[in-house]
Amino acid sequence: MNTTAQDQSVARRRSKGTAAVLVQFLGSMNLAITLLVVVCIASVIGTVLQQNQPYPDYLLKFGPYWFQVFEQLGLYDVYSAGWYLFILAFLVVSTSVCLTRNSPGMLREMNKFREHQQERSLRAFSNRREWTSALQMAEVEQLAARTFQRHGYRYRGKNHGEARLLAGMAGRSNRLGYIFTHLSIVVICVGGLIDGNLLLKFREWTGDLVVETRNIPVSQIDTSSRLPVTRAAFRGNVNIPEGRSAGVVFLNLKDGYVVQDLPFRLHVEEFRVEHYDTGEPSSFESDVVLTAPELDEPIHQTIRVNHPLIYDGYAIYQASFGDGGSQLALTAWPLTGEDRRPFELDGEVLQSQPLEINGREYQLELEDFQPMNVRPIPEAVTRRDVRNVGPSFTYRLRSPTGEAREYENYMLPVEVEGRQFFLSGVRGSPADDFRYLHLPADERGRPDTFMRFYTLLSNPDELRAASERGAQQTMSDFGLEDSQLVPQVAQTARELVRRLMEEDFPSVMAYLEASMDERQVPSERREVLMTFSRLTLERTLWEAYQEARDGTDVRTVSDLDEQGQQFFRDALAALSAMDQYAAPVFLQLRDFQHRQSTGLMIARAPGQNIVYLGFALLTIGIFLMFYVSHRRAWCWMRPLAGGGCQVLVAGANTRDPIGFQRRFQAMTDELDARLKAAEESARRKQD
Amino acid sequence: MSTTPESLTEHFDERGFFQRLSWFDWLWAGTFLLGTLYASYYFAPWMDRYEQGILYISYLTLVWVGWLWKPARMFSVVVAALTLFAIWQYPDLAAAERNFFLNYLLSSQSAIMWMCALFPAAMVVYFAGLAARSEYTQKVGSALTWTASAAGFIGLLVRWWESYLISPEIGRIPVTNLYEVFVLFAITTGLIYLYYEQRYRTRALGGFVGLIITASVVFLLWYHFDRQAHEIDPLIPALQSWWMKIHVPTNFVGYGAFAIAAMVGLAYLVQSRNPERWRQRGFPSAEAMDDIMYRTIALGFAFFTIATILGALWAAEAWGGYWSWDPKETWALIVWLNYAAWLHLRFTKGWRGAPMAWWAIVGLLVTTFAFLGVNIFLSGLHSYGEL
């Protein structure tokens, strides 16, 4: 650009004022590249922070302060946050401006052959080649035209005085490529906008629409949280239990949802999980029946993953599944209070019910039921080494003060180190892992023996009886026949049992040491006393255990078989773990009736076809831009005074100089050969 | 001058593209057509109409590639012949241990192991050739790369067969998990590199491209031995779709091309420290490397665009929306915008050289995160947490 041109453009810019400067700015390349990079960086945020999770989860994760800050920044739904959409919109505007500014020029360029090019300027091209030919100008033109044609050039001829110029151009659709590519960006974004939930957000913002956060039946939801049937886009979810139906979907919005009415009803007959031979799920499918007023016959169809049901612009997808209210038959084993007799109760998953344990009323919230649990076997080598450990259910127990702990119990005993245990997991918050209590299963595969044993030890009268029998025996083993001492020894034994149940065995021993220190027992008697106390404890436990086992008359631990001894040891271990379990009740699953629910996603996307049009434009555009090279070539012919003519071929492609050099070489080689051949045959004709 | 007009016309070739094809071109295309028709008929019970369509489109793509890039023909013949031989020897899974050829060469595990050995070997040989300035050694490097790519390709095809041997219901194309796509990555990168090697008539970059392939081989071996990832698992329902067959391979053409661009960028930076010396070793000129970088990024960008579009179309069918801002999708967008910025800088701002080379390398890091990191660190629909 020379100085005058620069001055002119500055002057032009000034005269056009701020609007022009704005357009200049929006269409500038620097802005475009900056925006591309900024969108990249902004997009990362939403991938690092999981989006659209329940708000309490975020609160738990970030604490109240940062939770607020992040919420204000819209980080829980970055991609529809105002600032993010603003950047995107900026990019779209910038692309549109760029497009409107460049396309007219490009379209004109597509049809311009540049036949006004002068010899002098052609000589400045780096790709050029010259000949002095004996042929007539018309003959040369023919050869050049043929060569141009064969190399993909369309051309135009023009006389420049006595000289003649052939102006060729190839690959002009490359320019269309630019237009298609950039137009597609705009088209895709417009389509995406139509399908996005911007309108919903806007209505929520203006207060026209109220987000529902409570978990209440659809019939009780206020109309201010309901969207009537329209042609607008949405995307929502609904869980339908087997045998039930639904005519709405729930659209997640902020920390709650709104309800979208559907012009049809979906009834779910069955949900199935099919399995491979190896046990992995091979298919999730729902048999649904769709009824609508305008349908004479309901539509029966099976919806599977990757095989949605499309009806009248609504697409219905298999998205998830869950429990749909399975019926559970439970046995409750109270772990606190006076009356420890087990009792039976029934429950339904997803429901909550009161549960009274010795006068305290708890709330039992049954959360989930799993008919099978595939876990790696303990000695697993490969990922195939798994087993099904049977059904499990999870529940929450809420104390009268409102605190809740969550439990996960397995129905069947699970094998751990060759022994069978009932597992019950407990945790204080969803963020923690479950910690499992191992209750040994008796030879009939039930928790009864252990539970009775535990109950006995917690019952003052029965414990007293057991401890007295234990004390008596120990004393007689030690040759002490003083029955006066029995109550005292028994009481120590009870104290030890209490400690064992509240703490663990080492702390029982520590307690004994400490109490002997206190009484200043001389060291030579200590050992005997320790042994005596420990034996009393063991005997007491043993007596209680005997009782729990229905008094089968086995005299001592060593009379039991290995299995029985092991059970006793496991029972003692479970006993001291009970304290940490700290639950008022142990719930045992006896029986169940499984009912599933299917999670369907239902969507309307009227912008989809616009987006797909954009996709087509983009694909075509990119290939045109990359693989059709826009190139020009000229052939300048000037007659020479003594007959024949001077030939100059020049060519240019600014975007692909290296590739073009090769092409230019090939083309001029061909022209060279043609010229020589023609000269030769002319010469021979003369001869 | 004593030449005749007839001999002069040989300097230029009047024939069109199809006329210029040799009898071998036609024979080759014809043979593969028969093979395709047979496969279409023989495997019909396992294919729906989309998959039939994909089969024929693959055939056309193969012919197109083979006609434009002649070495691809011989490569395809060798791969097809050895694969057919392997299948013929492979009536049941146990044959893998009984049969000598399968056991040592052609079962998918053996073939992939050969690939894992040959790619690093090729890299070493390329570098040795560069150090010794030996044309011949570098040719050996090319031969090894060809062989490694063939081994990997055969490994994948035979694995496809093996998946059906386990059980017809488990059978599926082997591009469905990280293990398989790493093999795919090595092959596509190898083959795309070989194309540019021939086109730019230089073998000097082979070692550099070998670096990234070797890195993927190392990962593959770790994944194999530490995680038993080579086992063929049945497909989870979300992946059971014919979209898989086009979405994933298209993506890997993109990844492979981006990887080459980055490695050429690396070579560019290395040579720019002492251009004289590297030129003597047979390095291409800075402009040529710059050009290769552009070509590979353009190729990658084009294929990555298509792959992302295919992904969106698939998502519309599987997840209920063509775009869900799932981490994998979002990272695909990031990768794409990043290379769009690269292309703009080059074409509209005229940037060249070192900054673009650096950017290509950073671009590969971003791409690697999109390809691997997202699966490892982020959760989303692509990790199939829901179903």
Ligand code: HEM
């Ligand atoms: C998401 C947004 C965009 C994408 C994906 C995109 C994509 C592309 C691609 C792939 C190329 C081809 C580069 C090549 O030939 O190798 C290109 C070229 C170009 N783009 Fe963009 N672009 C975008 C936005 C913009 C914007 C906002 C502007 C305007 C400031 C712009 C102006 C241009 C120009 C002037 C060219 C060169 C055309 C030529 O002369 O061949 N682009 N773009």
